[in-house]
Amino acid sequence: DLFFLTSSLRPCVVQPFEINEDDDGLPDKSLNKKSPEFHHERGVGPRFAELGSFEHEYGTRWKQLHELFKTKQDALKRELKMEEEKLEAQMEYARYEHETELLRQELRKRESDNERKKMEWEMREKQAEEMRKRDEESMRRQQNEMQSRMLRQEEEMRRRQQENTLFMQAQQLNSLLDQQEGFGGNNNGGNSGGGGNGNGNGNGPNNPQDTFSFEFGGVNQNQGGNQRGGNNNGNNNPWERRRRF
Numbered sequence: 001d002l003f004f005l006t007s008s009l010r011p012c013v014v015q016p017f018e019i020n021e022d023d024d025g026l027p028d029k030s031l032n033k034k035s036p037e038f039h040h041e042r043g044v045g046p047r048f049a050e051l052g053s054f055e056h057e058y059g060t061r062w063k064q065l066h067e068l069f070k071t072k073q074d075a076l077k078r079e080l081k082m083e084e085e086k087l088e089a090q091m092e093y094a095r096y097e098h099e100t101e102l103l104r105q106e107l108r109k110r111e112s113d114n115e116r117k118k119m120e121w122e123m124r125e126k127q128a129e130e131m132r133k134r135d136e137e138s139m140r141r142q143q144n145e146m147q148s149r150m151l152r153q154e155e156e157m158r159r160r161q162q163e164n165t166l167f168m169q170a171q172q173l174n175s176l177l178d179q180q181e182g183f184g185g186n187n188n189g190g191n192s193g194g195g196g197n198g199n200g201n202g203n204g205p206n207n208p209q210d211t212f213s214f215e216f217g218g219v220n221q222n223q224g225g226n227q228r229g230g231n232n233n234g235n236n237n238p239w240e241r242r243r244r245f
Contacts, residue, residue, distance in 0.1 A: 031038055049056040 049059050
């Protein structure tokens with residue numbers, strides 16, 4: 001298990017404390033003066049070692065050993081410092097890679113969301129375009145139907161106007177025929193009273209009845225009078241009269 005105190009990733013290192021019974025550096029009063037080691041150590045007092053002596057040789061070895069320990073300790077500290085810096089660099093690089101991967105994942109997620117939204121937007125645009133086309137087609141059909149209906153109504157109105165015009169013309173023709181019948185009856189009565197055949201000045205161009213006969217193709221007055229007189233009780237429909245002419 002690792003236990004961290006701060007944001008740094010250096011774990012706490014816990015080691016059991018070992019009590020070493022080392023008398024080096026203790027004050028003189030703390031020493032056990034009754035022990036044989038004390039008397040053996042204190043049997044010789046402070047001194048300088050003579051050059052080339054036994055004490056000088058082994059003292060030099062102890063001194064070299066301490067210097068070697070110090071040198072190796074310094075080298076180990078430097079190596080440990082380098083390893084710590086290397087681990088720090090690796091840790092920063094790994095953290096950067098981890099954050100970069102998280103950003104890539106977030107970017108891929110956003111791109112996927114944007115692609116999905118784009119597809120939805122294109123689908124809505126397509127549906128709106130299809131709806132607009134359907135509305136335009138429906139409006140076009142309605143306009144065509146309205147135009148067709150208006151054309152039919154116009155044709156129906158023209159047909160009715162033509163029928164009304166023909167009906168008015170038939171009424172006018174019927175009125176003229178009635179006038180002709182009235183003139184024909186008067187002429188026949190005058191011819192019967194005078195004993196003539198009505199072929200005198202009655203057929204001249206100054207006679208109004210001859211003028212009417214001249215307008216309708218020179219029909220004989222007596223014939224017209226006889227025909228209309230014979231059919232006086234017949235069909236009075238102006239259309240039938242128009243068809244006879």
